[in-house]
Amino acid sequence: MSEKFILAHDLGTTGNKASLFDSQGQAIASSFYGYETEYAHINWAEQNPEDWWQAVCFSTKELISKTRVSEKQIACITFSGQMMGCVAVDADANPLRNAIIWADMRAVNEADYLIEKAGWEETYRITGHRASSSYSGAKALWIRNNQPDIFSQAHKFIHAKDFIVARLTGKFVTDYSDASGMNFYDLKEQDWSDRILQAIELDRELLPELHASTDIVGEVQSKIADQVGLAAGTPVVIGGGDGSCAAVGAGVVREGSAYNYIGSSSWIGIATKEPILDPKMRTFTWAHLVSDMFSPTGTMQAAGGSYQWARNVLCEPEQRAADKLGLDAYELMNLQVAESPPGAHDLLYFPYLLGERAPRWNPNARGAYFGLTMQHTRKDMIRATLEGITFNLKVILDAFEEQGAQIEAMRVIGGGAQGSVWRQIMADIYEKPIVRPVLLAEATSMGAALAGGIGVGMFPDFNLAESLTPIVDQVDPDLVNKPIYDHLYDIFNQAYDAFEPLFEKLTEK
Numbered sequence: 001m002s003e004k005f006i007l008a009h010d011l012g013t014t015g016n017k018a019s020l021f022d023s024q025g026q027a028i029a030s031s032f033y034g035y036e037t038e039y040a041h042i043n044w045a046e047q048n049p050e051d052w053w054q055a056v057c058f059s060t061k062e063l064i065s066k067t068r069v070s071e072k073q074i075a076c077i078t079f080s081g082q083m084m085g086c087v088a089v090d091a092d093a094n095p096l097r098n099a100i101i102w103a104d105m106r107a108v109n110e111a112d113y114l115i116e117k118a119g120w121e122e123t124y125r126i127t128g129h130r131a132s133s134s135y136s137g138a139k140a141l142w143i144r145n146n147q148p149d150i151f152s153q154a155h156k157f158i159h160a161k162d163f164i165v166a167r168l169t170g171k172f173v174t175d176y177s178d179a180s181g182m183n184f185y186d187l188k189e190q191d192w193s194d195r196i197l198q199a200i201e202l203d204r205e206l207l208p209e210l211h212a213s214t215d216i217v218g219e220v221q222s223k224i225a226d227q228v229g230l231a232a233g234t235p236v237v238i239g240g241g242d243g244s245c246a247a248v249g250a251g252v253v254r255e256g257s258a259y260n261y262i263g264s265s266s267w268i269g270i271a272t273k274e275p276i277l278d279p280k281m282r283t284f285t286w287a288h289l290v291s292d293m294f295s296p297t298g299t300m301q302a303a304g305g306s307y308q309w310a311r312n313v314l315c316e317p318e319q320r321a322a323d324k325l326g327l328d329a330y331e332l333m334n335l336q337v338a339e340s341p342p343g344a345h346d347l348l349y350f351p352y353l354l355g356e357r358a359p360r361w362n363p364n365a366r367g368a369y370f371g372l373t374m375q376h377t378r379k380d381m382i383r384a385t386l387e388g389i390t391f392n393l394k395v396i397l398d399a400f401e402e403q404g405a406q407i408e409a410m411r412v413i414g415g416g417a418q419g420s421v422w423r424q425i426m427a428d429i430y431e432k433p434i435v436r437p438v439l440l441a442e443a444t445s446m447g448a449a450l451a452g453g454i455g456v457g458m459f460p461d462f463n464l465a466e467s468l469t470p471i472v473d474q475v476d477p478d479l480v481n482k483p484i485y486d487h488l489y490d491i492f493n494q495a496y497d498a499f500e501p502l503f504e505k506l507t508e509k
Contacts, residue, residue, distance in 0.1 A: 004075040004458065007063070007230075008449040009056055010242065010442075011081040011160045013037065013101065016052065018059035019442050020067055021449040023458055025468045027442045031063040038098065043105040046098035049087055049163050056164050061229035071231040077168070077220070078452030079239035080444040081161030083181040086139035091155040093166035097147065100139040101160075107138035110145065114138060114183060117199040126196060128180065128187045128275045128285030128294075130361070137183035141200065158208050161239060168228065169218025169236050174208040176287035177244035177295075182207075187275050187285060187294065212291040213240040214455040237455035240289045245447030247271065247288065247295050250413050251437055251469035253462045255293075258400075258407045260393065260426070262416025266303030267358075268396045269295050270405055282359040282399040289451055290462050296405070298358035298396030303389045304416050306351040306367070307333075310385045314378055333382055334421045340383035342428065343484040347371045347380050348492055349388030350499070359395040362500065364507040370495055386422050387485075390429045391492045397430055409433040409474075413443060420475070428481040429489070437469040 005028075006021040015034035019027050035051035038044075064071065084102035089095055100106075114123060114131040123131045132138065140157045143150055156172040159181075166172050179185040179192075184207065186193040192204050211217055215238055222232035239245065247269050250259035258270040270276075275285040276296035283298040302309070311319065311329055318332040352365035369381065401407065410432050416422055417436050427434040446468065453459035 002070070002073055005069055005073055006449045006452045006458065007060065007074050007077045008239070008445040008452060009059070009077070009079050009161075009164070010245075010445045010448065011052055011055075011079065011164065012242065013082055013103070016055035016059055017442070017445060018056070018063045019445040019449065020063055020069065021446070021453070025446070025450065025453065025459065025464060027446065029063060029067045030442060030445070031059040031066070033059045037101065037103075041106070045101050045103040047101050049095040049099050049160075052160060052164060053167055057228045064229055071229070071234070074230060074234055075458060076216070076235040076237045076452045076456045077230060078237040078448045078455070079161035079164060080242045080245035080448035081159060081178065081239070083159065083178055083241035083243055084135050085160050086136045086143070087158050087160065087163045088140075088143055088150055088154040089156055089158060089163065089166065089172075090153060093163065093170070093172075095163070096150045096153055097143070099160065099163075100142070102134065104139065105133045107133040107142040110138040110141035113141065114196070114200060118196045123183065123196065124281050125277060126186050126193050127183050128277065129183055130281055130284065131183055135181055135183040140206075141202070154206060156208055157206055159241070162208055165217060165236055165238060167224065168220050170221055171218045172208045173211050173217045173238055175211050175213045175215075175238045175240050176291065177213060177240040177289060179210055180285070180287040181241060185287075187287060190287075211238050213238060213244075213289040213451040214291070216455050235456055237452040239448040239451045241286065242444045243269070243297065244286050244289050244295055245444040245451075248447030248450055248462060248465050249443030249445070249469070250411050251466045252411065253290055253465045256406050256408045257411070258409070259411040259413060262303055262412060262414040264303070264305040264308070265299060265301055266389070266393060266414075266416070267297055267299035268393055268400075268410075269297040270400055270407060272296055272405060276400055276403045276405060278399045278403060280399070282361070283396060284358070289447060296400060298399065300351065300358060300392050300396070301354040301356055302351050302367075303393070304414070306349070306353055306385055306389055307416070309353055310382055314381055330419065334419050336379045337383040337386060337421045340377070340379040342481040343488055344380040344384040344387060345376060346488070347376055347384040348488060348495065349381075349384040350496065351385075351389045351392050359392070359399060360496065362503065364503045366503055366506060368499070386425050387429070387488070388492070390425050391489055394429050394489060395493070407432065409435050411435050411437055413437065423475045424478070427475045427477045429485050431477050431482065433477070434475045435471045436473040437471055
C-alpha cells in the first residue's frame with residue numbers, strides 16, 4: 001500500500017503556503033503563491049477571494065509535481081486560514097465583492113451598534129471578545145448598511161478558508177475557531193448566539209454551518225478536481241483559523257501549556273478547559289482546535305516591530321558592522337544588550353508605536369522612553385526596548401493568572417525566540433522557564449495537518465503535537481533579578497496610567 005500524505009494549506013495575509021505532511025506528521029515539502037491586498041481608503045484592507053483560489057490551485061499542483069506524489073496518495077486536504085475576515089458569497093460560492101480582511105477597521109459604527117444592541121459586557125461574556133470592527137460580524141453589518149444590494153444577494157458570510165472549502169465541496173461550513181472570531185459565536189454553547197443575532201436582527205441562515213476542526217465536511221467535487229489538481233472524492237477536513245492552528249503547531253494542546261509568538265507583533269496564547277473572561281477585558285478567547293478546549297490570547301501590536309524600529313533608528317553602527325561581517329544586525333544588538341545590566345539603569349520603554357491592542361486597547365497610545373539621564377547609553381536604550389516589550393506582555397500573562405490559569409512554562413516561537421538574551425529577559429520578567437521548541441516554519445500548517453490527520457484517522461489525537469515539537473533549549477529565571485524587575489514593572493504600569501490622558505491630548509486634532 002502506498003504512503004499517504006496530508007495536504008495542508010495556510011491561507012495567510014501575503015499568500016498561501018501548501019505543505020505536504022507524511023504519516024509521521026513531518027513536513028516534507030511546501031509551495032508558496034502570493035497575492036495582493038488592496039488599500040482603497042484609510043482603514044480599509046481587501047483581497048480578491050479568486051486570488052486565494054488561484055493560489056490554492058497553483059500551489060497544490062506545484063507541490064504535487066515537485067514531490068511526484070500521486071493525487072491518489074492525498075489522504076485529505078485541510079486548512080489554516082487568516083481569521084476575522086468577511087467573504088460575501090452567492091449560492092454557487094462566487095464572491096459578491098472583495099473580501100474584507102482582518103486588518104480592515106472601517107466598521108466602527110457597526111461595532112458600536114453591536115455594543116448598543118447586545119451590550120458591551122454581554123458580548124464579551126458570550127463571545128469571549130470585545131465588540132470590535134476587527135471582527136467578521138461588524139464587517140458583515142457594514143455590508144448590510146453600506147451595500148444593501150450585495151447584502152440582499154448574499155447566501156452566506158464566510159471566512160477565507162471556508163471560501164476555498166465551499167469551492168471544493170459545495171458546502172458552506174466553518175469551524176469553531178474561525179467562528180469565534182465573528183463576535184456572533186457563543187463559546188460555551190459552540191453555536192451561533194441567538195441572543196446576539198436577534199439583538200442585531202441578523203438571520204442565522206446567513207452564517208455557515210458549524211463543525212469541529214477535525215470534521216470531514218465534504219469531498220473534492222469532480223467538476224473542479226482537475227482545476228485544483230486533486231482526485232475527485234478526496235476528503236476535505238475543515239481545519240481552523242490560523243491563530244488556533246498556531247497554538248497546536250507550538251505544541252500547546254493541554255491545560256497548563258502556553259506559548260509566546262514574537263514576530264513584528266506578539267501574542268501569548270494558552271490552553272484552558274474554560275474561557276478566560278477578564279473583568280478588565282484585557283484578553284480574548286478563541287475556540288481551540290481541540291474541540292473541548294479554549295485558547296485565551298492577548299496580542300500586542302509592536303513587539304519585534306519595536307526592536308526593528310530600534311535597529312533602524314538607534315543602531316546604524318551595528319547595521320554597518322553586520323553588513324561587513326555578513327551577520328544579522330540583531331545579533332550585534334543582542335551583544336550590546338548583554339553589556340547593559342538588568343533594568344537598563346532604571347530606563348523604561350513603552351512599546352506603543354502602533355497604538356495598542358491587548359492589554360491596553362488604546363489606539364491613541366504612543367511609544368516613549370522614560371527615565372533617561374546623561375548616564376544612559378545606547379546599550380541601555382536597546383536593552384530597555386526588549387524589557388519594555390516584555391513588561392507589556394507580562395500584563396497579558398498576569399491577566400490570565402489573575403483569573404486562575406496555571407502556566408508551567410512559556411514556549412516561545414517566531415523570530416524573537418532565537419535571541420538567548422531576550423529569552424533570559426523573558427524568563428526573569430515572567431518568572432517562568434522559557435522553552436524553545438524546534439522552530440517550525442510550518443507551525444500553522446502543522447496545526448491544520450494534525451486536524452486533517454485526526455479527521456481521516458491517520459493520527460489518534462492532538463497530543464501528538466507535543467512530541468512533534470520537542471524542546472531544544474530552556475532558560476530558567478535568575479532570581480537575583482526579581483527585585484529589579486518587580487520594582488520597574490510596578491513603575492511601568494503606574495506610568496502608563498499617568499500617560500493615558502496625555503496620549504488622548506496628544507492625538508487631538
